[in-house]
Amino acid sequence: MDVIRWAKKRGIQVTAEVTPHHLILTDDLLVGYDPVYKVNPPLRTSEDVQVLREALADGTIDIVATDHAPHSAETKSGLWSDSANGLIGLEVALPVVMKAMQDRDYSWRSVAKTMSQNPARIGSHQANNLDIGDSANITLIDPKAATWTYTPELTQSKSRNSPYYGMDFNTSVAYTIFRGKITQIAGEVQNA
Amino acid sequence: MKNILIKDASLLGETSADLLIKDGKITEIGKALSASDAEVIDASGLVALPGLVDLHTHMREPGGEGAETIETASRAGAVGGYTTLFAMPNTNPVADTAGVVEQVYSKGKEIGLVDVQPIGAVTKGQLGQELADIGLMANSVANVRVFSDDGFPVFDSLIMMRALQYAKSFDAVIAQHAQDPRLTEGAQANASINAAKLGLSGWPNVAERIK
Amino acid sequence: MKHLLSTADLSAEKAIEILDTSLEMLQTQSREQRKLPTLRGKTVVNLFFEDSTRTRISFEAAAKRLSADVINFSSQGSSVSKGESLKDTAQTLEAMGADAVIVRHSSSGAAHLLANRGWISASVINAGDGTHEHPTQALLDAFTLRSRFAELAGKTPAGIDLKDKKVMIVGDILHSRVARSNISLLSKLGAKVYVVAPSTLLPIADTSPITKSFVNLDLAIREVEPDAVMMLRLQSERMRGTFFPSAKEFTSGWGLTAGRFAALPKHTLVMHPGPMNRGVEISSVAADSERSTIIEQVANGVAVRMAVLYHTLSGGAK
Missing domain, CATH: 3.20.20.140 (Metal-dependent hydrolases)
Structure with a gap:
C-alpha cells in the first residue's frame, strides 16, 4: 500500500482494487481445510485486513471488485490441494463491504466512488453521477435493514461456493434499477 | 417501458430528493415531484447510489x-x-x-x-x-x-x-x-504461521509486491 | 477420542494417557501370547494413497495384535479428481463395514476432510497428510524419549511428561509432517523444542511453541546441549526448485556427521523417523550407536498404534 500511496503522490497513473472477501476473511479460517476459502491471492492475516480497510477508507484503493468466481461442487469440495481458487461474491458484495467497513470512515459517497464511479470511469469512461440525462442505473440501499442471514436458498448464481452462508448483515439492496427497469426487489429478480 | 418515480431517496447518503425516470433515463431530480403515469417507489430511509x-x-x-x-x-x-x-x-x-x-x-x-x-x-x-x-x-x-x-x-x-x-x-x-508465477508455483495459502501449521505451501506476499 | 487427526488437537493429559496405554501394550508384547482380543470383530482399513510400507505394516501389525480384521487398500490417486475419488473410496470402504480408516495421503488436510465432511462414520486416524501432520509418529517419538529419559533417571515412565527436556529437530522442517506433529506434541508435554535448518527449509513461523530456531547446527549443539536430536529425512520428492545447492553441502552444514556426533553431549539421544538417507542427514556412526533409538522407535511404533486404535475404537474406556 505504501508503494501505491507513493506512486499516487508522484502522479503516476495507477489504480488498485480490493475484493470484498479480502476485507473480511482471514487465513485463520483455513483451519478446517474447507476449500471454499481457497482464493487467489490467498486470504491473509487480520493485520493485512486492517491495512486494506484503512487503504479503502483513505482512498488509496480506488475500486472494490468481486472476483466473483463460480465453481461447481466437483471442483470445490474435495482436497484443498485439488480445489479450484475462487468464491462467488456478487450477491452480497455491498453488505459484506459495509460490514467490513462499519468501524471506518467510509461514506456512501465513497461507496459510490469505489463500487460504481471509479470502475465505470476506468472500464467504460462513464461518470455514473446520478445526473439528469444519465441512463437510469440506480441502486437503492437499505442502510439500516433488519438483521438478515445469507443462505444458499437466496442464491441466484448457479454455483454455491460462497463463504458467506450463515453470515448476518444489516445492509440490504432494496431495489436495482437498470436502464429504467426494475431488475430486483428485496432479493427477487424481476423478469418483466 | 413504465416510468418510475423514486420518492424521498437519500442521494449518495446526503440530500433527500425524488428522481423521475422516463424512457430509461433520469429526467428530473427535485423535491415533491409527481407523475401520474409512473410507478412510485417509496424510498424514504433508502440510499440511492449509481448502479x-x-x-x-x-x-x-x-x-x-x-x-x-x-x-x-x-x-x-x-x-x-x-x-x-x-x-x-x-x-x-x-x-x-x-x-x-x-x-x-x-x-x-x-x-x-x-x-x-x-x-x-x-x-x-x-x-x-x-x-x-x-x-x-x-x-x-x-x-x-x-x-x-x-x-x-x-x-x-x-x-x-x-x-x-x-x-x-x-x-x-x-x-x-499481481502475482509472480515463479514465486507461487504450487502455493496453497498465505505464507504465515497458519499455513506453516497446516502444512500448506506458502504464498509469500512478496509475490504480489514484486510485480 | 473418535479420531486422531493431529497432535495439535490433543491435550497433554490425553497424550500422556495414550503413552501410558502404549506402555501397557508394549508390556503385553513380551508375553508368549501376544495377541489381545480387544478389537475382535472390528474392521480396520489401511487406506494408503501414498507409498509407505513401514507405516502401513506397523498399523497392520498393531491392528492384528488387537484381533481386528485388516483390509489393505493402496491406491495411487487418479490425477483427475482426487477429492471426489477420496470420498468415493472412503464410502465404499465404509459400506464394507470399516470401523476405522487409517489414511495416508499426499495432500495436507486429507484426514481432516475424511473425518469432518460427513462422508463416513468410521474413526479416522491420520497416518500422514501431505506436509501437515503425522501424529502417530510424534506419539511414538515421545514414547521413546520418555522411556529412555525415565530409564536414565531410574524411574518408571508411566504418567510422566517431558518437562524441560531439550529436543532439537534438524533438517527439512519445511516439508516435514513429522516435525510439525513433534513440535506441537513435545512442547505440549513440557519439552523445549529447537529447530535447525537452512533458512530456505524453515517455514515462516513465530517462535511459539518453538523455543528457538537456528540455521547453524554446530552453534545450536554448543548453545543448547540437547538431550535428544531428531534428524529428519531429506524429502527430495516434496521439494520444488532449489532449496540448497547439493546434498553434499547439506550434509556438511546440517547432517549428523561423525564429527558432530562426537561433539554432542555424552547423554544425547539420536533419533530418526526413517527411512534414513545414510551419509546424507545422518552418518552410520550416529545411526548405529548405542544412543541411537532408531530401532526402538520402530518397535514402539507398533505399541503406540495399538494404543491409538484402542482409544479411537473402544472410546478409551478401560
Missing part, C-alpha cells in the same frame, strides 16, 4: 456453463445491486477474438438484467506469447476497453510493454493480476 459496477466477474460462459452462465451471473449481479458486470476472458474459448466478445456481449443484452461488458484477453489464449486481437475486439460491437490475462499474469516484460503501448491506440486499459 454498482463490477470490473471483475467470471461468468464462465462460453465453456463453463456447469458453474455459471451469463444469465445466472446477471441475476446474481441484479440481486447484488449491480447494473454493469465486466466479464473476465478466461472462458473456453478464451475471449481473445471479436467473435467471442460479441457473443458474450449480445447474450448479456438479450438477458437484459445488467450491461455485460466483456474484458478481452491481452494475449492469444492467455498464453502470454502473442498479442490477442486487441484492436478488433475494441472496434467490435462489444466495444472492449479493458484487457486482462487475469489469473495468468503477463510475465514477459516485452509483451507487457507492447500491450500497454498498443492498447493506448484504442483508449483501452490493461489490468494486471
Whole structure:
C-alpha cells in the first residue's frame, strides 16, 4: 500500500482494487481445510485486513471488485490441494463491504466512488453521477435493514461456493434499477 | 417501458430528493415531484447510489456453463445491486477474438438484467506469447476497453510493454493480476504461521509486491 | 477420542494417557501370547494413497495384535479428481463395514476432510497428510524419549511428561509432517523444542511453541546441549526448485556427521523417523550407536498404534 500511496503522490497513473472477501476473511479460517476459502491471492492475516480497510477508507484503493468466481461442487469440495481458487461474491458484495467497513470512515459517497464511479470511469469512461440525462442505473440501499442471514436458498448464481452462508448483515439492496427497469426487489429478480 | 418515480431517496447518503425516470433515463431530480403515469417507489430511509459496477466477474460462459452462465451471473449481479458486470476472458474459448466478445456481449443484452461488458484477453489464449486481437475486439460491437490475462499474469516484460503501448491506440486499459508465477508455483495459502501449521505451501506476499 | 487427526488437537493429559496405554501394550508384547482380543470383530482399513510400507505394516501389525480384521487398500490417486475419488473410496470402504480408516495421503488436510465432511462414520486416524501432520509418529517419538529419559533417571515412565527436556529437530522442517506433529506434541508435554535448518527449509513461523530456531547446527549443539536430536529425512520428492545447492553441502552444514556426533553431549539421544538417507542427514556412526533409538522407535511404533486404535475404537474406556 505504501508503494501505491507513493506512486499516487508522484502522479503516476495507477489504480488498485480490493475484493470484498479480502476485507473480511482471514487465513485463520483455513483451519478446517474447507476449500471454499481457497482464493487467489490467498486470504491473509487480520493485520493485512486492517491495512486494506484503512487503504479503502483513505482512498488509496480506488475500486472494490468481486472476483466473483463460480465453481461447481466437483471442483470445490474435495482436497484443498485439488480445489479450484475462487468464491462467488456478487450477491452480497455491498453488505459484506459495509460490514467490513462499519468501524471506518467510509461514506456512501465513497461507496459510490469505489463500487460504481471509479470502475465505470476506468472500464467504460462513464461518470455514473446520478445526473439528469444519465441512463437510469440506480441502486437503492437499505442502510439500516433488519438483521438478515445469507443462505444458499437466496442464491441466484448457479454455483454455491460462497463463504458467506450463515453470515448476518444489516445492509440490504432494496431495489436495482437498470436502464429504467426494475431488475430486483428485496432479493427477487424481476423478469418483466 | 413504465416510468418510475423514486420518492424521498437519500442521494449518495446526503440530500433527500425524488428522481423521475422516463424512457430509461433520469429526467428530473427535485423535491415533491409527481407523475401520474409512473410507478412510485417509496424510498424514504433508502440510499440511492449509481448502479454498482463490477470490473471483475467470471461468468464462465462460453465453456463453463456447469458453474455459471451469463444469465445466472446477471441475476446474481441484479440481486447484488449491480447494473454493469465486466466479464473476465478466461472462458473456453478464451475471449481473445471479436467473435467471442460479441457473443458474450449480445447474450448479456438479450438477458437484459445488467450491461455485460466483456474484458478481452491481452494475449492469444492467455498464453502470454502473442498479442490477442486487441484492436478488433475494441472496434467490435462489444466495444472492449479493458484487457486482462487475469489469473495468468503477463510475465514477459516485452509483451507487457507492447500491450500497454498498443492498447493506448484504442483508449483501452490493461489490468494486471499481481502475482509472480515463479514465486507461487504450487502455493496453497498465505505464507504465515497458519499455513506453516497446516502444512500448506506458502504464498509469500512478496509475490504480489514484486510485480 | 473418535479420531486422531493431529497432535495439535490433543491435550497433554490425553497424550500422556495414550503413552501410558502404549506402555501397557508394549508390556503385553513380551508375553508368549501376544495377541489381545480387544478389537475382535472390528474392521480396520489401511487406506494408503501414498507409498509407505513401514507405516502401513506397523498399523497392520498393531491392528492384528488387537484381533481386528485388516483390509489393505493402496491406491495411487487418479490425477483427475482426487477429492471426489477420496470420498468415493472412503464410502465404499465404509459400506464394507470399516470401523476405522487409517489414511495416508499426499495432500495436507486429507484426514481432516475424511473425518469432518460427513462422508463416513468410521474413526479416522491420520497416518500422514501431505506436509501437515503425522501424529502417530510424534506419539511414538515421545514414547521413546520418555522411556529412555525415565530409564536414565531410574524411574518408571508411566504418567510422566517431558518437562524441560531439550529436543532439537534438524533438517527439512519445511516439508516435514513429522516435525510439525513433534513440535506441537513435545512442547505440549513440557519439552523445549529447537529447530535447525537452512533458512530456505524453515517455514515462516513465530517462535511459539518453538523455543528457538537456528540455521547453524554446530552453534545450536554448543548453545543448547540437547538431550535428544531428531534428524529428519531429506524429502527430495516434496521439494520444488532449489532449496540448497547439493546434498553434499547439506550434509556438511546440517547432517549428523561423525564429527558432530562426537561433539554432542555424552547423554544425547539420536533419533530418526526413517527411512534414513545414510551419509546424507545422518552418518552410520550416529545411526548405529548405542544412543541411537532408531530401532526402538520402530518397535514402539507398533505399541503406540495399538494404543491409538484402542482409544479411537473402544472410546478409551478401560
